[in-house]
Amino acid sequence: MQSLLKFITCGSVDDGKSTLIGHMLYDAKLIFADQEKALELDSKVGSRNGQIDYSLLLDGLMAEREQGITIDVAYRYFTTERRSFIVADTPGHEEYTRNMAVGASFADLAVILVDASKGVLVQTKRHTRICSLMGIRHVVYAVNKMDLINYDKYDFQDIQRQIKQMVSEYNFETLHIIPVSATEGDNVTKPSNKMGWYKEGTLLEYLENIDVTDHSDETGFVMPVQRVSRPDHTFRGFQGQIEVGGISVGDEVVSLPSGEKSHVKSILRTNQEVTTAGKGEAVTIQLEDEIDVSRGCMLAKDVNLHCGKMFTSRLLWMDDSNLVAGKNYFLKIGTKMVPCVVMNIKYKVDVNEGNHVQTDRLYKNEIACCDISCADKIVYDEFAHHKELGGFILIDRVTNMTSACGIVEHSLRRDDNLTWHTMDITRDLRAQQKGQNPKTIWMTGLSGAGKSTLINEVEKRLFALGKHTMLLDGDNVRMGLNRNLGFKEQDRIENIRRVAEVAKLMNDAGLIVLTSFISPFASDRLRAREIIGGDNFIEIYVSTPLEECEKRDVKGLYKKARAGEIPNFSGISSPYEPPKDAEVEINTTGKTIEESVDYIMEQLESIL
């Protein structure tokens, strides 16, 4: 049976990646005749008149053809007599590094191009670093454009030295360096007659023969559960793909994180009943006992996995908006998705030399070491042990963008040493004693919308009704608890986090908490909602429009902001993101305080 090799081509822009692959396909007659015809036609209208431009075979998007650069990964498929190949041709521009990483995450081997006339460039180093980060263990450096340096042996050896020095910090399993000319075809699929001094064969031969099988002995078994299949009451099967080892009917397995154990009753490999199944196979497993297993759990046997909330990771930032410590995201690892917080940025890694650089924010295409804390226990392993169990992505909670990809370096045991103590007097008992339903009423809106006035009146009404309340005012909190916080992004995030934690404690004490903060960002309010608990969080959006707030300008702040004296003023020089599903919304324009408070109390009546 033929094996499959997935590889990428990468390297700096204009090092000739697309040309190399185009030439490989063309030479080996692996392209269909009509694509070849289209290629010749395109070449004529393209910038490189006359001769066939092999890169046009791969650069598929219109914008790419017009600009002559590769923006996104292009996948190509070819088969020789010895092997099937999938090649991901990745973009060289720094701007599109994340698309290069997409290709790298998919590949077993990387062909990194180096322009012989330029030697090792920053982008060569960056791509080498990303290949290593994404778990590629086999690299080939194709020193291209040998024709431009007259196929000189000594110049090649010089570049060879540069490359060997560069890769010394990584743990690649194999390394191969080969001189080629992609436009002329030397050492691509045919041996070069101009480089008699090089005798190690062509690039294609090397790719046909290299063994990329993982030889580490894998014992045990791990399957992340994708879905629970219950067509009827007689069948409850756990579907997933085996990521580690193998499993047989009768084996004892443990469900993580619950730790409950059972034995395998049956295995379906797709739709075939089997007694044993191995790595990579799509299976449905039935267990003997009804234990706690759902999507995101793992079924395991004889392996040591981590089960916890905190770990140290290495991230590649891929989003246009920056990362600052304290921001929260969804983390997807295996089949599990949980809210998480990036607790800190320990350092970023200089792409060029690998130095650690202190920073408080991370920009697109940068690599950093960060600690991450998840809202729930997750089951994982170090990426270096199991790629499939230690790679993750971060998803922006507001934009849904895949903001980063990362790998787990090691777990942080800190959380394991803390235990949650259960008290005899519970939150419910405290609430009962006070005869009320403890909630946090979170008021958000622009400065001057009427928040402070309203929240004050609402508290008076609740007090008059005999309720036990506590009001947290933004300015007041900043004078005490949050005195050490400024107005930078990470301080703002921390400000909201502390307020939410305090509100939660007070709810636990049985109190109804009222807060009034501009809280302009959806992600911050979402975080507060999560800390306090969705059932206990009542968001009141005071939706008085900007014009009205500015007209009122009680504190004279809008005037100052318009004059540029206050930076980051919500609504003027910084955005206010209106809530999409606030429990209560009130626009105070044209209403008296009395009317507005009446309306809010009416809405709260059913909830409190």
Next chain:
Amino acid sequence: MSQLSHLEELEAEAIYIMREVAAECEKPVMLYSIGKDSSVMLHLALKAFYPEKPPFPFLHVDTTWKFREMIEFRDKMAKKYGLEMLVYTNEEGAKQGINPFDHGSAYTDIMKTQALKQALDKYQFTAAFGGGRRDEEKSRAKERIFSFRNSSHGWDPKNQRPEMWKLFNTKLFKGEEVRVFPLSNWTEKDIWQYIRQENIEIPSLYYAKERPVVYRDGNIIMVDDDRMRLEPGETPVMKKVRFRTLGCYPLTGGVESEADTLDAIIEETLSAVSSERTSRVIDNEAAGSMERRKREGYF
């Protein structure tokens, strides 16, 4: 790396993708166009969820100009496997008599692209499986497995979400949808070999047989029913032909062939001198036409 064969690896990948969608997406649907890729998709869906039936409906966008045999085949499959098969036609377009003879590319837009958008809107599907492969065409070669569409169903090729390892981000805003291509990494050859290995039933239009055809602008068009308009001087002749893709019969070019068994078809495919989309008349207009149509919502 695993010890799985090339086809087993592709099969496992496609099944993994289907299960992820079934688990994470709110309202998935599988587009069913009756061709060989759809047959493979259906087969994979049956395997992925066994013993459960696929936990989503199937949708066929019927332009009313499909080969008659395709419709029979569709209904037979739906019955055989007890599938929920939704059939959608752009009734407005049909009423206006939009047809492939008079309306050219407007026909494809109205009866295929617009019809698909209408169907997705009507049922509020959030994820639609398609059988697209990256080896089909240059802009497809750049598309992610999970390809996001905005609320007007358009594709933004310059702003695709990064897709790392097999960690698919399926988060959507209201009104957005995602097209999912589990066969992204398959080639035409893989499809045929898998059909042979798994003994998958496909419409007999793929096998060479004597059929009434006319030769028109370098294409071989089958006269499937009496709505086919013959041009002056054209007379249908019986020729042994087969089809490499199936679509609307007046727009689908056949090839003269003796290949009437799977092995013969595979043999022919391996030595193919033209990639399969050549036989679709619309793709040839200009390089980039496929990307343009996809931005507008074509599958």
